[in-house]
Amino acid sequence: MVGVDAMRNIWIAVAAALLLAACSREPLVVATADLEPKVRVVSTAGAGTEVTLVLFRDLLATYDLLPGERLTAAPDGGTPVVMTPGVDGSAWLRRRAYVATLPEVGPRQDVVITFERPQDGEVLEIVARVPGEVRVTRPEAGDERTLNEPFTVVWDTLPGDQVEFRFDVAACDGLDVEQLEDLRTEAGFAALPLTDGTLGLANLTFSAPDDATRCAADLLVGRAWDGGDILVDEAFGALRGQSRTVRVSRVLPLSFVPETVLPTVDIAPKVRVVSVAGVGTEVTVVLSRAGLPLVAPYELAVGERLTATPDGGAPVLLLPATDLSTPLQPDAYRAWLPELAPGERLTIALERVGDDAAPATVVTIPEGVALTAPAPDARLTFGEAFEVVWEAVADDLERRYVIEACAGLEADEFEDVRVGRGYPIVFSGEDGTLELTFTRPGEAESCALDLQVGRVGDDIVLDPAFRELAGASRVVRVEAPLPLAFEPATEP
Numbered sequence: 001m002v003g004v005d006a007m008r009n010i011w012i013a014v015a016a017a018l019l020l021a022a023c024s025r026e027p028l029v030v031a032t033a034d035l036e037p038k039v040r041v042v043s044t045a046g047a048g049t050e051v052t053l054v055l056f057r058d059l060l061a062t063y064d065l066l067p068g069e070r071l072t073a074a075p076d077g078g079t080p081v082v083m084t085p086g087v088d089g090s091a092w093l094r095r096r097a098y099v100a101t102l103p104e105v106g107p108r109q110d111v112v113i114t115f116e117r118p119q120d121g122e123v124l125e126i127v128a129r130v131p132g133e134v135r136v137t138r139p140e141a142g143d144e145r146t147l148n149e150p151f152t153v154v155w156d157t158l159p160g161d162q163v164e165f166r167f168d169v170a171a172c173d174g175l176d177v178e179q180l181e182d183l184r185t186e187a188g189f190a191a192l193p194l195t196d197g198t199l200g201l202a203n204l205t206f207s208a209p210d211d212a213t214r215c216a217a218d219l220l221v222g223r224a225w226d227g228g229d230i231l232v233d234e235a236f237g238a239l240r241g242q243s244r245t246v247r248v249s250r251v252l253p254l255s256f257v258p259e260t261v262l263p264t265v266d267i268a269p270k271v272r273v274v275s276v277a278g279v280g281t282e283v284t285v286v287l288s289r290a291g292l293p294l295v296a297p298y299e300l301a302v303g304e305r306l307t308a309t310p311d312g313g314a315p316v317l318l319l320p321a322t323d324l325s326t327p328l329q330p331d332a333y334r335a336w337l338p339e340l341a342p343g344e345r346l347t348i349a350l351e352r353v354g355d356d357a358a359p360a361t362v363v364t365i366p367e368g369v370a371l372t373a374p375a376p377d378a379r380l381t382f383g384e385a386f387e388v389v390w391e392a393v394a395d396d397l398e399r400r401y402v403i404e405a406c407a408g409l410e411a412d413e414f415e416d417v418r419v420g421r422g423y424p425i426v427f428s429g430e431d432g433t434l435e436l437t438f439t440r441p442g443e444a445e446s447c448a449l450d451l452q453v454g455r456v457g458d459d460i461v462l463d464p465a466f467r468e469l470a471g472a473s474r475v476v477r478v479e480a481p482l483p484l485a486f487e488p489a490t491e492p
Helices: 004-022 177-187 411-420
Strands: 036-044 048-056 070-075 084-087 096-102 110-117 122-129 136-138 144-146 150-155 162-173 201-205 214-225 230-232 244-257 267-276 280-289 305-310 319-322 331-337 345-351 358-364 371-373 378-381 386-390 396-407 425-428 433-436 446-457 474-478 482-487
Touching: 036 122, 036 230, 048 070, 048 110, 070 096, 136 244, 136 319, 150 214, 150 319, 162 177, 162 201, 162 244, 267 345, 267 358, 267 446, 280 305, 280 345, 305 331, 386 446, 396 411
Parallel strands: 036 244, 144 244, 267 474, 378 482
Antiparallel strands: 036 048, 048 096, 070 110, 084 096, 110 122, 122 230, 136 150, 150 201, 162 214, 214 244, 267 280, 280 331, 305 345, 319 331, 345 358, 371 386, 386 433, 396 425, 396 446, 446 474, 446 482
C-alpha cells in the first residue's frame, strides 16, 4: 500500500515488454516439464475459496491452454469446478491466470487442482492445503481509522507461520470512477513482504488520493503458508515463488477518514493494573471516548504514546493490544512491569504533542489476600465443585483462570478456552469461602491452570486533564497464583 507511484515506475518497462508479447497469442505447445505453476488459494470464512493458477512458460510469459486441455479445482473429494481465464490480481504485475471460486474450504483442508492434457494422456494434480485460523483482536469490525496514517493490527501469535494483508475497497467519497477503480486495484494487492506471524502485531496504512474524504474497505488478514504446503505433480517444472495458501478467518469492514485528534478532555481512560506476586505487573489502558465507553476507543496518533513508570524506575512503553478483561475485548494498550508490592505506586502518562498531555495518573497497589484452600498443585476433577478459602475481608476480590495448557485440544480450540474462561469476575470477600466448578472443555484430556484471586483496590488518582475515569477501572493484588490440574472423572 506504500509507494504506489514508485512501484508503477519500476515496472513500466516490464509492462511494456509484456504488452508487446501479448500482441501475438498464437497457441504454443509447451512440454509439461517447462511449465512452472504459481498457485494461490484463499479461503475466506463465510465467503468461499478463490483459486488462482498462473502457468509460466518462461521467466515472464504465461501459457494459454490448447484446445482440449482443461483445468479444474475442487475441494478434496468434492465436485470439480472448471477454471476459466482471468487475472492474478494479488501482485503488481497482473498476470493472465486461470481462476475458480469454490465453496468455503475449511482450515487444514485440501484443494485439488487438476490439469488435463489429453494430447499427452496426462492428468496432473496440484494439492494445496488451507492454513489454520488466525484470530485478529484489533481492529474490530466497524472501527474507524485515519486515511494515509499507520494503524495497528493485532493477532494471536502464529509460531512458524506468516500473515498476509489486503484491502477490498467498497467505496471512497471524493474520488471519480477512474480513481476509485485504481484504488481498488492497488489496495487488492497482497502487501509484501509477508509479516512474521510470531510478532502478533503490524502497522498498516490505507493509502488513498488526497481527494478522498471517507473510504469504506474490508481488511482481510490471512494466515499464510508458502509453497511448502503445496504438492505439485513431479511432471511440472518448479513451483513459482509467491505461491501460497491463505486462510482469512474474519473479514473486517473498516472506515477511513481524514485525521482527527481527540482532545484529552474528551477521553475517559479505563485503567487496569494487576500485580501478581512472583510474576510481575500487568498494566492495561483503554482510551475510551467520554460518553461512549468501550464502543469506539481512541487510537494514539503519530507522535503520541502511553508509558507506565514505577516509583524510582524507568518508563515502560504500553504497546497496542486488546483488553482481555471483558468479552467486548476493546482496543487497548498494555505493558508488563516487574512485580510491584502492596503500597508501591506507578505513574501512567499520556504523552501528546503540544500542551494537551496527561502525564500523571497515579496507581497504588493494594494489599492481597492469602488462600488456604485448595492446596497448590491440587489435582481436581472436571465438573466437580471445589472450595476456595481465604481469611474474610471487607473488600471485593477478583478471580480469574490463567490457563496454561489443555491436552487433547487443537490450538484453535485451546485459544478459545484460554480467552473465554480467562475473564476476571469480581465478588465479595466477606464470606471467606467460594465454591467453584471448572467444566471440561470439549474433549480435553487434562488442563493445567493458575487460579488467581486478588484484592480489588480503587486507589487510582486520574490526571485532571482527562474527562473522567471509565467504569471497571481497578487495581488488583494477587498474593500467590494457585496452580491446579484438572482431569476427567475416573471410570468406576
